[in-house]
Amino acid sequence: MSQHEKADTTISEDVKIPANTTAMGDEETGLKHIDTLHDDEAVKVLAAYHGDQSWTTMEEQKLRRKIDWKLLPVLCGTYSLLYYDKAMLGQAALFGLRKDLELTTGNRYSFSSAIFYLGFIAGAYPAVVLAQRYPIERVASAITTVWGITLIVTPACTTYQGLYAQRFFLGFTEAGISPMFMLIVGGFYRKNEQALRMGVWYSCTGYVSIFSPLVNYGLGHIRGSLSPWRYMYIFAGAITILWGIAILFILPPDPIRAKGFTERERFIAVSRMRENNSGVRNTHFKGNQAIELLFDYKFWFMFSIAFLCMVANGPISTFIPIIINGFGFSLLNSLLLLMPAGFYAGTLQLVAPYLAYRYKNIRTYLVFACQMGTVLASLLLWLLPLGQTGALLFACYILPSVGGGYAVLMGLSLANTAGYTKRSLASSGLYIGYCLGNFVGPLVFKPKDAPRYEHGFVVVVATAIAAAVLAIVYRFICIWENNRRDKTGTLEGFEHAYEDDLTDKTGGTDVRWDNNDQSTGPRSTATNTSSHNILEQLFKIEHTKAGTKGPLFNWIETYLSFMTGMEVHGGETRSQSREQGAYQVTLKNKIIAGMQMFYDCRRPGSKSDLNLSVTGANQGIGLALAEVFLLNGAEYVYSLDVSPPDSQLESLQALFPGQLKYIRADITDEKCVSQAIETIVAETSRLDGLVANAGVTAHKAALDFSRDDIDNLFNINLTVDWTVPSAPYGATKAALRSIAKTVAMEWAEHGIRVNTVSPGFIKTELSAHVANDPDWTNKMKYWRGMPRLGLPQELGGAYTYLLSDAASYTTGIDIPIHGSVGAW
Structure with a gap:
């Protein structure tokens, strides 16, 4: 080492936590004391671990891969079955279900699709409460098993009223799966890792549509005592029940209770989550967080986007098989022609979250682009002549573009919400918007409009455009929020929110929101700040009689004049014997010159x-x-x-x-x-x-x-x-x-x-409060000090x-x- 520098009384550093205690920050003292109130289990793991508390990047990557292999196959398998079972209605409709259950009259068939989402809405809140109060793997197992039982008894329905009851209860039981999966992903992965993982399991809604037509194609050939559609439901129910039982043993619920992890891996897994400021598991339902969510307008923006974009999703699984059959294809071939749509939907739902993970500040743009894909498909299906079968099939295949945008939207919501209860309710709230859109979607497709369904596609075009516009508006709202908070200097976030289970609004300071990502939410997943913006902060402009100079630039100027006999003028370094020039230079040139002057300070040839x-x-x-x-x-x-x-x-x-x-x-x-x-x-x-x-x-x-x-x-x-x-x-x-x-x-x-x-006094979270302290203000006046806090860059x-x-x-x-x- 060539030197050791000391910043005297600077920033707060976490301290070791005594065993069996919970540390939290004291707003008045800045010190830590014992917390027995919030009881987040993650803090107990941190407190109980006494091994080496540092780890390498390679060690973390190895752990993340292990989590992926243990968790994602279970999530993908469950979500594949969920969509397979839910979309069964549209494929079964080709094999006598509508005729057998008298669904051809009026809007009965449309309502049989829509009522599923009323059950979804009714079941979302109870499922989340159960998931918070009881082991999440047990709740998921019970829900999956019950929905399998609901499927396997469907052949007993002989009237449309019976199917209505089956569809409602099926929605009620399936409602908790997606919110619970979002909670599980949020407990295992950092914010910048979550969107891609959610995209992986959500993409199964598309990819399962490649295989389900093949399965039902085979079942459609059965000529037994039952109609082919009844065999489809019996098969789907049987495999769902078996999978539900398996979930109890193979689903890793959270890093604390997951099987197959060493003590050190568990410690690293929990420690990684501290930046999320949302905890891993907290069994206390906090009413204040629920009220806070209710008045959070950014949540309602997300809710509205989810609702509008899902209006187009409602008819996809329910009517696309019927629309393709209306082009003149046989029943069995209509099933096979669904496969490209499944491949496109699954790939888009995987690629869109990956792009959000790979490139910053594009999430809202991705939502916008996906809505435009659905708009294009709807216009083609609405306006093209029926004879142009190839173009119409292409439109059917890209109609599910909306699903890619929704996959990105889920990650955006999770990144912008902190507090275990608030995040749980936000996940459920987003799914209520999802359900309402899916409820409305099938109802706008009237049997009398077949096979073009002009009225339905007009509604889809309008709602998809509205969702796209709201996504861009949401982006600019978040940019405005972030800029406002930048100006107030409240970017430090809430360093103890993880232990205290605070939300994005109650963490002690305002926080940055992800407009994209502008990533994030509570200390959002990352603002993609350019080097020019960083330099602008480093040389923060001050207007003086000498010109517009930054404080750091002024310090360099004074130091160089003293040390080297050089004077600095307007971004140039010139000897004192040269002609003095007026100080007129752009900020960019000044910064570049300023940075170079650091190098000029050094001896020639120095490193x-x-x-x-x-x-x-x-x-x-x-x-x-x-x-x-x-x-x-x-x-x-x-x-x-x-x-x-x-x-x-x-x-x-x-x-x-x-x-x-x-x-x-x-x-x-x-x-x-x-x-x-x-x-x-x-x-x-x-x-x-x-x-x-x-x-x-x-x-x-x-x-x-x-x-x-x-x-x-x-x-x-x-x-x-x-x-x-x-x-x-x-x-x-x-x-x-x-x-x-x-x-x-x-x-x-x-x-x-x-x-x-x-x-x-430097402006960090530790000392920002003194700016409003009368004692500090008087002291500054007495010593004729600068009437402000210093900046870290200074x-x-x-x-x-x-x-x-x-x-x-x-x-x-x-x-x-x-x-x-x-x-x-």
């Missing part, structure tokens, strides 16, 4: 490809420093942090692929830190610099500190700083700068430089200098950056 480590760099000051180092040519920056990486770190990683790395490390554990350092050296062969940045503070009078408070402060703020470089020395926080000077003298002969940076200049070769003869100094009033 800029440093390997650096920053503790607590997943957010706040640490993340801002990592950004500055990378912008100034660092080869690698490692974040040592106990918290899993969230959308902020992942956004920066996307801008610097392979350069910003995360190692989970509890900095209060000396062994854990040593292992992290060894990992860095093993990967890069060296560590050129380290910033001991992590720290905590408590906002109360000194006499109010308990012994535990004091021990915690000293452990994080002082002891840890010497654990990291393995030089135990020192006594108190106040003596830290003196200790640094002493160690600087001891290590100078080894070429190691030790310096400190002392930030004042510390970057000092760190960049100390880590550069320009500071090769600088050691044992402290750089105070506090607007004239320090935080010590």
Whole structure:
């Protein structure tokens, strides 16, 4: 190492949790205390684990693959059966069901399809309550078995009223499957991983339509004592009952109770979920979260989109077989011609979520595009002559485009909702919109309009266009929300929402919403910030008499003038003997020149490809420093942090692929830190610099500190700083700068430089409240300090200098950056 830097009293760092307790943040003190109220089981797992609390990326990838292989086959199998059973009506209609049950009169057939979704609505809420209060695998098994029984007794129906009852109860029993699956996926996967996984199991609604016509084609050839459609229902019911029993033994309910995982794998699986701020499982139903959801207008936008886009979905399974048969094909061939539609629907429902996972900020665009596919298909079926069979079949095949948009919509809803109860109800609410759309859809297709169904396709076109427009409006609403919250400086989120089971609105601060993704929801899955926007934040504009300059740019200008005899003018570096020029330069040019001046500070031929480590760099000051180092040519920056990486770190990683790395490390554990350092050296062969940045503070009078408070402060703020470089020395926080000077003298002969940076009040979640504190305001006036909090990026200049070769003869100094009033 060439140096060790200290950010004095900077950002909050998670501390180790005593066994059998739950840690939560104290809004007044910033310290942690014991929580026995919320009782999220994930926190108990974290508290009980005493092994190595860091893990490698490879280890996490291996675990994720294991989860995929254990979970996704069960979800896919169940959802395939769900859609196979639900869509049985349309295929059975070709083999005598309508005639046998007197469904050819009026809208009876349409209503037999629609009533399924009334049962779906009625069953959604009870299913979610059961899933929250009882083991979810038992609830899923019971539901699947009961719906199989409902199917297998369908041949006993002899009137349309009996079929109505069967369809309603079938919808009632199936209602809980999709919301429960969303909860299970949310408990195993990070936000940015969820959309793809949900797309995998949701795509089965399409792919099963490849195989179900083949099965029913064979059953349609049976000439027994029963009508062919009755054999179809008996077969479907039998395999569903068997699968329902199997679910009890093979469905992994959550990382805590899933079978086949080691203690360490379970710990990593639970720890990965902390960034979701939604918990893994919480058995308490929270009425305040239900009320909050009721008044959340973003939820109602999602609800409306789901309803409108599903109006087109209602007639797909119910009427497409009949429409294709109306083109002149035989009953059996009409079944076979359904297969391309199933392949298209399944592939789109898989590809759309993958694109949302692979590319940021496109989810609402994907929803829009899928609606346009359905609009095109509806217009073709409405307007083309019946003789153009090929074009009409093509339209039938792309009509299910709406399903791809809905698969993306599910992931968007999950990413933008926190709090276990709120997320559960939001999932159910989305499915109520889904059900209402599917209820209305079949009813607008009148028998008298056959075979063109002009009136029905007019409604489909109108609702699909409306859904597409609402998706774009939702996007801009989220952009507006995010920009508003950016301006208020409330991006830090709610770091203890995971333990406290807080929602996206009650986590202590406003949060970012996913407009896409703009990804996310509570600290949304990732805003795709460009490097230009990051630089704009780094050199935040201030209007002064000298011109429009950023605070960091001003600091560089002053430093260069003092150190090199150079003056900086309007984005250019020129010697003092050259002609002075007016300060007129664009922000872009100023930024580029400003970044280059960091390099100009260094000796000719010096290296800029440093390997650096920053503790607590997943957010706040640490993340801002990592950004500055990378912008100034660092080869690698490692974040040592106990918290899993969230959308902020992942956004920066996307801008610097392979350069910003995360190692989970509890900095209060000396062994854990040593292992992290060894990992860095093993990967890069060296560590050129380290910033001991992590720290905590408590906002109360000194006499109010308990012994535990004091021990915690000293452990994080002082002891840890010497654990990291393995030089135990020192006594108190106040003596830290003196200790640094002493160690600087001891290590100078080894070429190691030790310096400190002392930030004042920097705008992070930890200290944002002081801006409204009258005592702080009076103190700033007394000391004639700057009347604002500092920004994390404004510390970057000092760190960049100390880590550069320009500071090769600088050691044992402290750089105070506090607007004239320090935080010590």
